[in-house]
Amino acid sequence: MKSQKQQAAEETLKLVKDGTKIGIGSGSTVNEFIVLLGEAVKDGLQIQAVTASQQSKRLAKQHGIPIIDFPEHEKLSIVIDGADEVELSSFQALKGGGGSLVREKLVAAAGETFVLMVDEHKIVQQLGHFTLPVEVIPFGWQKTAERIKQLGGKPQMRKGEEGFFISDNHNYILDCDFGLIKDPNALHQSLKQLVGVVETGLFIDMVDGVYVAGGTGVRYIQR
Ligand SMILES: O=C(CO)[C@H](O)[C@H](O)COP(=O)(O)O
Numbered sequence: 001m002k003s004q005k006q007q008a009a010e011e012t013l014k015l016v017k018d019g020t021k022i023g024i025g026s027g028s029t030v031n032e033f034i035v036l037l038g039e040a041v042k043d044g045l046q047i048q049a050v051t052a053s054q055q056s057k058r059l060a061k062q063h064g065i066p067i068i069d070f071p072e073h074e075k076l077s078i079v080i081d082g083a084d085e086v087e088l089s090s091f092q093a094l095k096g097g098g099g100s101l102v103r104e105k106l107v108a109a110a111g112e113t114f115v116l117m118v119d120e121h122k123i124v125q126q127l128g129h130f131t132l133p134v135e136v137i138p139f140g141w142q143k144t145a146e147r148i149k150q151l152g153g154k155p156q157m158r159k160g161e162e163g164f165f166i167s168d169n170h171n172y173i174l175d176c177d178f179g180l181i182k183d184p185n186a187l188h189q190s191l192k193q194l195v196g197v198v199e200t201g202l203f204i205d206m207v208d209g210v211y212v213a214g215g216t217g218v219r220y221i222q223r
Helices: 004-013 028-042 054-062 101-109 141-150 184-192
Strands: 020-024 047-051 078-081 085-087 092-094 114-119 132-136 154-157 172-177 197-200 209-214 217-222
Touching: 004 028, 004 114, 004 209, 004 217, 020 028, 020 101, 028 047, 028 054, 028 078, 028 114, 047 054, 078 101, 092 184, 101 132, 101 197, 132 141, 141 154, 141 172, 141 197, 184 197
Parallel strands: 020 047, 020 078, 078 114, 114 209
Antiparallel strands: 085 092, 132 172, 132 197, 154 172, 209 217
């Protein structure tokens, strides 16, 4: 039997059109999508893809998907990604559980359409059950953590296999508990103003649609 992640990935694949350039995010749901996309490429689908993480790039290459560098001047027709939480009344999303939030946001911003694939437990009334990943510059990170505390967050350094987790951009991730987030945009703006913060996992006004997989199948919710 197919998992909810596989079902969501299968539906999302139908949005990928022949002859286009697409963006691919990261995470376990995206991994399912990459496997299916690889099969479609073997069956003749012609696409080129930009990946938002080294891990997605490796997997995409293994599955025969043609990879291109980040496009400087062109738009990607669609960008597909997973998420840790989505709030559907305003279509704000929280991402970065896999630590690739900066590149995911850059790739998403280059897309004409940005679509998420999630299973239903990731749909929330208010973001913030999942701690908010914030990518920070390693230099002086303790001071950056102090500044985040002054905004009301409880930052925890993310750990990797050996010591601190290091992002693809050679930065650290602070997983910050702000409780339930009443105003995601205001929090995102406040964090972005702090010295040492590179990016937050709040994806504000970026999401165009969400495939939600649940017990009764997959539904598409358009913004
Ligand atoms: O933001 C992400 C990685 O930085 C992922 O999209 C998010 O963590 C969801 O992952 P998964 O599909 O494994 O649940």
